[in-house]
């Protein structure tokens with residue numbers, strides 16, 4: 224393969240200079256607000272603006288927002304809030320250009336989620352958490368999620384997009400099939416007299432979710448592998464709402480956007496929580512983060528640029544509704560810059576599908592590191608991520624990416640395989 228020669232090394236300083244010029248024009252303003260009503264005290268948030276890809280350069284900034292809705296205690300939620308971002312960043316090869324960095328995010332998010340899960344499980348036996356994790360770089364929004372918190376987007380053009388998956392067993396047949404095939408049992412709570420009540424749960428444990436971080440006591444088929452979606456907004460921006468299930472049990476996406484339209488982000492977050500409580504009462508922790516991604520000239524403090532508005536960038540019309548909306552579906556036929564562009568979407572629970580090197584540069588930099596935990600390995604020590612795969616294609620020992628032995632063990636456990644590579648079948652124990 225000629226991947227190495229194709230990727231000419233450009234000094235980082237040159238890349239940054241090239242980017243500097245464009246970023247000044249391109250970077251949106253990120254304005255956020257959050258509100259929360261606590262019932263169990265197990266919702267936690269992470270709000271970080273002004274993170275830097277290149278420390279100290281002052282221009283390569285990005286923002287990170289996370290919502291962690293814990294269950295059976297708050298340990299997993301707190302641990303993920305404190306460690307997940309670092310684990311994701313550790314999985315991004317160094318010295319990438321801005322575009323390469325953005326392209327490397329989906330893979331790094333998978334590695335970071337799995338590493339956080341492994342590390343947490345080594346420390347504690349119980350508690351788990353949903354995670355909705357959002358990274359905003361320029362106009363590109365990348366969302367990784369496990370569990371049933373949600374992130375939704377309304378573009379300035381008025382279309383609504385779902386940027387997270389719903390990993391509730393009740394409404395996700397694919398996940399039910401995956402868990403059953405890995406040795407878990409899915410069913411409702413049996414009251415004893417044969418009557419079954421409540422939502423579908425996974426047994427042992429009785430969790431209603433199919434993916435989470437933590438939950439060691441529930442079973443390895445409750446995996447931390449996130450659904451990842453990456454979209455690029457038009458330069459007119461949009462509004463994101465991230466909320467825990469307390470909000471979504473009460474409000475639809477449309478209701479959430481409608482009830483706070485025109486309000487600044489912090490008032491909007493408060494309004495969404497208020498609206499949810501109005502509909503259902505405080506039955507669960509109810510948390511909302513609202514993030515406005517706006518054209519930079521909308522900053523009140525900044526000097527006004529010459530009027531070069533193209534109609535759609537006007538703030539007051541920013542969240543207007545289109546009369547007919549297609550919603551939750553990216554129309555690929557429209558490629559003009561004023562629509563949301565889908566860059567990446569993948570939800571498979573199989574690590575081999577998620578960590579495969581799609582970007583040549585990852586191989587160049589990370590050949591002898593575990594693709595999940597980033598531990599350094601000697602050549603020949605790593606286990607190919609495709610090992611044990613039923614895939615008929617011939618596996619060569621140098622086919623990466625590679626896992627260290629403990630991450631390989633985790634992979635097998637998640638897929639319901641035992642150390643000998645055989646399928647674990649329920650009922651045989």
Ligand SMILES: [Zn+2]
Pocket residue numbers: 593594595596597598626627628629630631
């Ligand atoms: Zn590892």
